[in-house]
Amino acid sequence: MKKTIDLRQVRLVLCIAAMASIFSTREASAQTTDTVYFNAKWEKTDRDNKHFYRAISREGNNRPIRVQDFYPNGVKQMDGWYSSLEPEVRDGDFTWWHEDGIKHRQMTFDKGEPTKITEWDKEGKITRQQEAVKTVSHINGERVRDRKALEKAPVFNRGKSSFPDYVTRHLEYPAAAEGISGEVVVRFVVDKNGRTRDAEVVQSVHKVLDDTALDLINSLPQWTPGVLDGKNVDIKMELPLRFNR
Incomplete structure (x- = not known):
């Protein structure tokens, strides 16, 4: 008996193959890899x-760029x-x-600022460990945000x-x-003994909300204090608390 070919099935197979080819091309073009050479x-x-x-x-515009x-x-x-990469901004x-x-x-x-570093020797022993935490101070009445490099940031216990x-x-x-x-x-402040102290409102909404925020901070359990140059240190911290109703 002579076999017949169902043209509808052929069209379907061709359509699927064409779509697969399109998606494959798009996937391949979504990520590009360039090679750059350097001397010693x-x-x-x-x-x-x-x-x-x-x-x-690169995986597209406005996406992180991986460099190896x-x-x-x-x-x-x-x-x-x-x-x-132009200019170079490390971010991650x-x-x-x-x-x-x-x-x-x-x-x-x-965004270009180093916030944490760990270094090891050839035997795998940690030789350096620092972390930058956000700190806040007041200079001439103005609130100034900064980062302080620590061997260890305060840890909430x-x-x-x-x-x-x-x-x-x-x-x-x-x-x-x-x-x-x-x-x-x-x-x-998380002091060198891990206690929370000197809490104050620096951005107020309403006295009732301010007092609630202060009550929470003043009731915090003890922290593991921050460490700098091998010694426990006082660290100023700042916390935004959002109240919605």
């Missing part, structure tokens, strides 16, 4: 004279994320390795609960506020 002094050069080389991966640098032997030298986690593949440094950047989780669970809207909404900002 990290000056740009051509492929024939390269020492280091760099792979730059490699030693001549192909071992990764650096892996990190940029928000811009970075890791560096020795030529033998042993990790020796990790850093975190926030409440089991597995993070500080924001604790605040969410314990901050209650006071009935006496009668529908008032707004953001109260409280500045306080």
Whole structure:
């Protein structure tokens, strides 16, 4: 018996194949990788004279850019994320390795600012560990935000609960506020003994909300204090508390 071909099935198969090809092309074009070559002094050069080389991966406009640098032997030298390459703005986690593949440094950047660093020796022992925390001070009556480099930032001691989780669970809207909404900002100190003290409102909404915010801060459990140069230190912190009704 002579077999017949269902043209509708053929058209369907061709249509599926065409769509798969389109999606595959789009996926391939969504991410691009460029290679840049450097000499031993990290000056740009051509492929024939390269020492280091760099792979730059982009997934589209306004997306983080991944940069990976490699030693001549192909071992990764650096892996990190940029928000811009012209100018260079590091924004995210970075890791560096020795030529033998042993990790020796990790850093975190926030829009170009280093916020955390950890370094190791060849045996894997930590030789440096610092973290920058946001601090607030007043100069000539003006509130100034800054970062202070610490070996260890204050740690909130409440089991597995993070500080924001604790605040969410314990901050209650006071009935006496009668529908008032707004953001109260409280500045306080976590001292070298881990106690919370010197809480004060630096952005007020209403006395009832201000007092509620202060009550929460003053009732916080003990922290593990911040460390600088191997010593416990007092750290000023600032917390915005949002009240909605």
